[in-house]
Structure formats: structure tokens, C-alpha cells
Amino acid sequence: MFNPERIRALFDRASDSDSERWRSVRPNMDKGRCTDCGACIEACPMATIAADGAVIRIHYEGCIGCGICAVNCRIHAITMEPSPDWRH
Amino acid sequence: MSYIDVLKQTQNVMTPGSSACQGCGGELILRRVMQIAGNNSVFAVPPGCMAGAGVDGWNFSNGCTAPIHITLLDNTASFMSGVSEMYQRKGRPDVNIVAIAGDGATADCGFQSLSGAAERGTKMLYVCYDNEGYMNTGYQRSSTTSLGSSTSTTPAGAAINGKEQQQKYVPLIMAMHNIEYCATASPSNMADLVAKIQKGLDASKRGFAYLHVFSPCPTGWKFAPDQSIAVARKAVAANLCPIWECEKGVFKLTPNRKPITIAEFVQGIGKFKKLTEEEIAAIQSLVDERWALLEKLAAE
Ligand SMILES: Cc1ncc(C[n+]2csc(CCOP(=O)(O)OP(=O)(O)O)c2C)c(N)n1
Ligand code: SF4
Ligand code: SF4
Ligand code: SF4
Ligand SMILES: [Mg+2]
Numbered sequence: 001m002f003n004p005e006r007i008r009a010l011f012d013r014a015s016d017s018d019s020e021r022w023r024s025v026r027p028n029m030d031k032g033r034c035t036d037c038g039a040c041i042e043a044c045p046m047a048t049i050a051a052d053g054a055v056i057r058i059h060y061e062g063c064i065g066c067g068i069c070a071v072n073c074r075i076h077a078i079t080m081e082p083s084p085d086w087r088h
Numbered sequence: 089m090s091y092i093d094v095l096k097q098t099q100n101v102m103t104p105g106s107s108a109c110q111g112c113g114g115e116l117i118l119r120r121v122m123q124i125a126g127n128n129s130v131f132a133v134p135p136g137c138m139a140g141a142g143v144d145g146w147n148f149s150n151g152c153t154a155p156i157h158i159t160l161l162d163n164t165a166s167f168m169s170g171v172s173e174m175y176q177r178k179g180r181p182d183v184n185i186v187a188i189a190g191d192g193a194t195a196d197c198g199f200q201s202l203s204g205a206a207e208r209g210t211k212m213l214y215v216c217y218d219n220e221g222y223m224n225t226g227y228q229r230s231s232t233t234s235l236g237s238s239t240s241t242t243p244a245g246a247a248i249n250g251k252e253q254q255q256k257y258v259p260l261i262m263a264m265h266n267i268e269y270c271a272t273a274s275p276s277n278m279a280d281l282v283a284k285i286q287k288g289l290d291a292s293k294r295g296f297a298y299l300h301v302f303s304p305c306p307t308g309w310k311f312a313p314d315q316s317i318a319v320a321r322k323a324v325a326a327n328l329c330p331i332w333e334c335e336k337g338v339f340k341l342t343p344n345r346k347p348i349t350i351a352e353f354v355q356g357i358g359k360f361k362k363l364t365e366e367e368i369a370a371i372q373s374l375v376d377e378r379w380a381l382l383e384k385l386a387a388e
Binding site: 006007008010011019037038039041042043044045046047048050051059061062064065066067068070071072 | 317
């Protein structure tokens, strides 16, 4: 059955998200260099990069560490780093 | 509004996280279509990698905020014809009727029902994410798989050297159904993809709209997940995925300003590792002839 409450809850499960545990690397967006151009928003297959007002941020709960954002940022403001939450 | 603003301002309809592979082009396309169509929509996603990834909600860890049906591999368009008809009769033409299906569900198994719905002019948007194979069941070849691709049913080896046939070009077949709107797109050209999703939704209020989107699959095609967009970009440059649209019979072809060869395109993609010179030449002439035909159609 379609249960809107249950689905909405899935959007707020940052702390126990599966992807936090199994991604070995995660992107680090250097806000000192990032120009908030938004190009990484369009490239992220998980749609987990979003605009917080004018500021672009990565929401880690949906990130699976694919690295597409890092490859597609023209000024290389994103680097992939070992994920602190990786439980292997 | 710029396409980035559209993406910034629309909500994710599919829940975060999913069990699609890293770098999946299909998921990128699925999420974009869903967020632009929004919650005032009824979706259908038949069996395939995207249903497998959980968008239909069957695994209880994923789902979406709009009503969604997991149709059969072969009846998505006819199923949604009924849904569309019901919404029209109830006086709810505002509801977007949207199917998002793989190439197997579109070009092979579901082709009869797709052709029927297109010919009837059913009010809906049908999006095919074409990863050139039956990925969810372990990469069997489909009719859209490129010549020479090593798949689990056409493994490159002593007996054969990958798929023996050229791919079937579905978007032109769909355009020949005289539908309201027919277009091709690629996740590497996001402004174009967003505009075409919007146009397709608009056309779905008047009749049948079809969008065929190139969908790189790092797992099946064997390339690094972070290269998905780059592979899509090269497919467009190599004319394997020419970008065009057809509105009520009027073709518009997006110029290819920096063409590359098929030999350049296949570099680094594992499924093409054993391609022979002859096969590369054969794919090259296929895409050259396709481009020449599209130029003629767009010139008229
Ligand atoms: C009639 C029928 N045959 C076979 C299957 C098994 N099956 C489930 S998903 C799938 C692959 C579908 O391929 P495609 O539509 O290209 O989507 P993809 O997996 O590539 O995303 C198959 C063969 C099925 N569900 N129904
Ligand atoms: S693409 Fe690069 S510069 Fe642009 S918003 Fe993303 S991280 Fe910042
Ligand atoms: S690593 Fe992949 S999933 Fe994570 S933010 Fe970047 S593009 Fe999105
Ligand atoms: S097998 Fe390919 S299409 Fe399927 S989820 Fe993985 S990357 Fe996506
Ligand atoms: Mg497929």
C-alpha cells in the first residue's frame, strides 16, 4: 500500500542511511574554491547535491561515492576522499 | 528559468539512496524525469534496473512520493493507456501520465503495446532509458545493443565476436508513428534533456510523447563509474546518439560541432574490447548513414 508517511520518513534518515556505511570514498567540496555554479547538481545520479539558497551542498545521506561530481566539476573543487563511515 | 534553476527548485520524487550501481546513467535519467514531472503524476516503471533499484517501493527501503505502478515488461504503454483514459474521463488532464522503461521493455518485449499506444495518440509521456541490454538480469543482448558488444548471451569468444547484428534505431521508428513529440537526449546534455522532458510533458496533454535517452551502464559495459557522463558525451560526439527532436512531423537536428570517430568512442569501454577493424567500420557506416538520413529529414 502507498503510505505517504513511510515514504516521507525515508527522506529524513540521514543518520542510518545505508550508503554512509558501504561507500568507501566520498566527495569533499572545497567551498573556498567552489563558485556555486551548480554544474555538479545536474551530474549527480543520486540527486543528492542541492542548492541551499545560493549555496550548493552535498547531502551525504544519498551519496554513493561514484565520483561523477568530482569528474564533472570544471574547476576541480571536489575531491574524493576516504569515507569515515565506511564499515567494511 | 535556466535548467539549473529548474533542477534547484524541483523536489526529489524518488527517495535518497537506492540499490542502482555507482555511476548509473539510468538512475540519473529516472530522477530527472520524476523531479520535473513532480508529484502530480502517475508513474510506471516496469521490471528492469530502475524497478530493481527500488523506485517502485517494493523493497520498503526506497520508493517515491507519487503514485507508481510496476507494470509488466511487455505491457507498460497499454497499462498506462488505461490509466490515462481514466484520468481524462475523470476530468483530471492536469495529472502527468509518465512511463520510464528500459530498452528491453521498450524496443523488444513492450514494443507492441508501445506502438499501439503511440498510434492511438494516448495522452502520456513515455521515456526509454537505453542502456543497450537487459541489465537487471545480467546483461543479455537486446535489439538496441550495438554490434560487437560482448554480453552474457553474445560473449566475445571463439564462436562469435560479440553481438552479430547492428542496433535497431527505435526513436525514428517512434517518430514515424506521427506522434505529438519525439526526441532523443543524453545525460551529458542536461539543458537539452531538461527542456525535452518539459516539452514531452506538455505534449503529453495533447497526445503521445516519446523520449529516448542514452543511458551509460558502467557495470554492464565495463567502464569506471565516474566516467558515465564522459561516455555519454562521447556517444553524442560520435553520432551514436544524435540529438534531435520531431514535433508533429517537423524534425530539428542539433548540430555536432566536434565529431569524433566510433574508434575513439569505444576506447576504454570493456564491452567493445574485442571489436575488430571491420566491426568498427560497420558501426561507423551505420552512424554516418543515420546522420545523413536525419540531416535530410531536418532539411525538409
Ligand atoms: C516477460 C518477462 N520476461 C522476463 C522478465 C525478467 N526480467 C526482469 S527485468 C529484465 C530486464 C529488462 O531490461 P530493460 O528493460 O532493458 O531494463 P534494464 O534492466 O536494462 O534497466 C528481465 C528480462 C520479466 N520480468 N518479464
Ligand atoms: S560544479 Fe564545482 S564549482 Fe560548480 S557548484 Fe559544483 S563543486 Fe562548486
Ligand atoms: S559521489 Fe556520486 S552520488 Fe555522491 S554526490 Fe558525487 S555524484 Fe552524487
Ligand atoms: S547494471 Fe547498469 S543500468 Fe543497471 S543499475 Fe547497474 S549501472 Fe545502472
Ligand atoms: Mg536495458
